[in-house]
Amino acid sequence: MKRESFGSRLGFILVSAGCAIGIGNVWKFPYICGAYGGAAFILIYLCFLVILGIPVLVAEFAVGRGSHTSVAKCFDKLAPAGSCWKPLKFIGIIGCYMLMMFYTTVGGWMIYYCVKSLRGDFVGATPEAVTQSFSDMLGNAPTMMLWMVIICLIGFAVCFMGLQNGIEKISKVMMSALLIIMVILAVHSVMMEGAGEGISFYLIPDFQKIKEAGVGNVVFAALSQSFFTLSIGIGAMLIFGSYLDKSRSLTGEAVSITVLDTFVALTAGFIIIPACFSYGIQPDAGPSLIFITLPNIFAKMSGGALWGSLFFLFLTFAAVSTIIAVFENLIVFNMELFGWNRKKSVVVCAVLVVILSIPCVLGFNVLSGFQPFGDGSNIMDLEDFIVSNNLLPLGSLGYLLFCTRKNGWGWDNFIAEVNAGTGMKFPKCLKNYVAYGIPAIIIVIYLKGYYDKFAGLGTAALAGWMIVALVLLGFVFYCATAKKKVK
Template sequence: MHEVKARETLASRLGFILLSAGCAIGLGNVWRFPFITGRYGGAAFVLIYILFLIILGLPVMVMELAIGRASKQNIGLALNTLTPAKKPWHVYGKLAIIGNYTLMMFYTTITGWLLSYFVHMIKGDFLGLDAAGVGSFFGSMLENPLSMTVWMIVAVILGFLPVARGLQSGVEKITKYMMIGLLALMLILAINSLSLKGGSEGLKFYLIPDFAKLGGNFFEAVYAAMGQAFFTLSLGIGSIAIFGSYIGKEHRLTGEAVRIIGLDTFVALCSGLIIFPAAFAFGVQPDAGPSLIFITLPNIFNQMAGGRFWGTLFFLFMSFAALSTLIAVFENIISFWIDTKGVSRKKATLINAIAISLLSIPCVLGFNLLSGFQPLGPGTGVLDLEDFIVSSTLLPLGSLIFTLYCTWKYGWGWDKFIKEADSGEGQKFPSALRLYFQYILPTVIFGIFIKGYWDIFVK
């Protein structure tokens, strides 16, 4: 069993909530959420999504925070610390750390794209380009491995700088400012979108539920809502548990999880308020995946009064969303190195900044020199494979393991989990639903896991 050493702590409760929300808030909120909301009929989908956030995301987040707070360790050591005699559980700790590295192998590249677009927007490089021109700009960016590598390294450096400065003076302080900036930018962008002529149709689509729009897609929409509710919170690889390990027992964890999820949902909903009115005002369909952010939206900004200014703010907001996730996951990785290798924070940061830069190169090359490598079928690349390993494998698998670990006697056990979750003041964990948490929740998570594989390999 590892000794639980004196541990750094966060200076404030606000810092903890903003850090945890910063980890959860990322590209899933800002580009995936509006796209799948558009695909599945708008407001009706949003209601189903919020329901699954409460019944799926919330309990798993409380469990992950409880594991972190009780063990006072990163996920690599937490299960070993809480149940030293129950060996099989420990294996997942190391897998979760691998998951953090795998996530960073592609997230750094996408963050680099956003930073580069922010700079291009400031310089006015999109002015006068039509949709085809913006598309060709994005294509030429992907074809240039050198430029993409430079921007990826810039993203790695910006993510590791706060981590190197320490938990309170670096990670907490900088993320706090970044998150407040992100929320302010969102509100300004949303107000601008809402004031656009013709944007009210987008608002109706987004805010007035019409279940008839789901039509024959009802079960598909339910699965998509489950998946989005689940993946948006970054649960399952210990990147939330780490912040649980840095807090005291003054507040019950259910209330804290509600606040984190509330902030995460606010950002997702606000991103829809930015994108839908703008898309409807300019007669553009919110497209899938990267093309929405990197082709469709720059084209909309080009047609908008003051578009260069609004585009610059938008990509600054997107960069903050991506960097807040980088900082949170980097902190998890560095904590693992400090606790297991006994190295200083600065040395761990330097080693990992180099390692993650090198590990991110395959993703960069997947769009050019390695574009012939299509691991999951035609049209897929290195990024898709890495995303599949994290999103369809380790996140659901980890959440399933955390759920079983916290509710079954073969793991940490229900009583110990409840004692930890309910330490302090505030909202209690709903113990009356024990059978749901023990049997139904793991079954649903397992179903999400199986369907992820089915869709890739069988469908």
């Protein structure tokens, strides 16, 4: 079966950026920026994005283009005989399925709120009514189920049409519309009365605020966000590298995608933070910022129905672009592992993803009694923890070790693949940094993530969870070092 390829470089950049650009860019970045000092936080974040995010993204693209397969087969094709790298593929396979088990639910919320905004549901609504509206949605399993299924059908319908005719073509239109809508919203937001204070907060570094929030907390938050923003670690980006030819070097492509991803995150801040200051609301409200705080702002705003609709349409595009990209991974897994054609794989995956997404939907209502991390937690928190705190960092660590170790793909093969073609070259002098420095940073992020998550549960519980973390970490290093007899 001939492997598909992108019709243009722009198509690759927009599709890959669409995978990286997700709800986290709009949901998480503005509120952690608000919580950790605005512009001062952004400066630290951008530094970490360059020294951490881009090299890991380059490694993932290189493994994809070098193998011309998805994560389901890349280690099988590139790993030398007698090595034990192949089990690492399950991090990517499980990670992509697990991500879609809760991301489709949140994507459904975006479409639902876009429709509610178009209907004018929030116009003139009281803060209590806006808050109650979100609670009512979470408690209504049929409504949540409907919108989850709708976004799944949209995503799989695009993938059904193939790479060039479906994913690339639709992503070009959707990403272009997303960027245009963002710029319009940002211009409107910064023109609001009283927005100047928010703009100052966002653009003028105030290092005193870093001190108030705690230097260590701010640095770690910036470090973590720079790592997770690009969706690296579970092979979601790897597959798009597998569709590339060798006409362009991979470092320049990774930089272009990172710049686009960062532009969206920063522009989201220009939309949200000045609007919050304009209406006297703190921009560190956490995840409720999107579904409670902002609808309250739109309710008070002149033309709020229009601006709210555009905002949630933009959010919907961000969610759908990621969903389409990860769905493509799931579809290709089946095509490579079982030899299925695209149509059969799409149908099977669509049914499977809908079924697997049901627990997350029910976790807010029917199964709300299941609270895996204590009061207030739910099934989505568990699924997000497995992906964000485990599979993303462990998968990224695996790619870096695989690309730099002699018993893996190896540094020479990695550099040859990355620097093939015209464009920006990856510096060969960074070998030790990529082989040892970045893995060390990832291990710190991974273990501190566990510590922060479970430190409040007591010493015994924390010790138990840290053992779990070390066992999973040990699995990656076992795959990177173990040998088996070659028959």
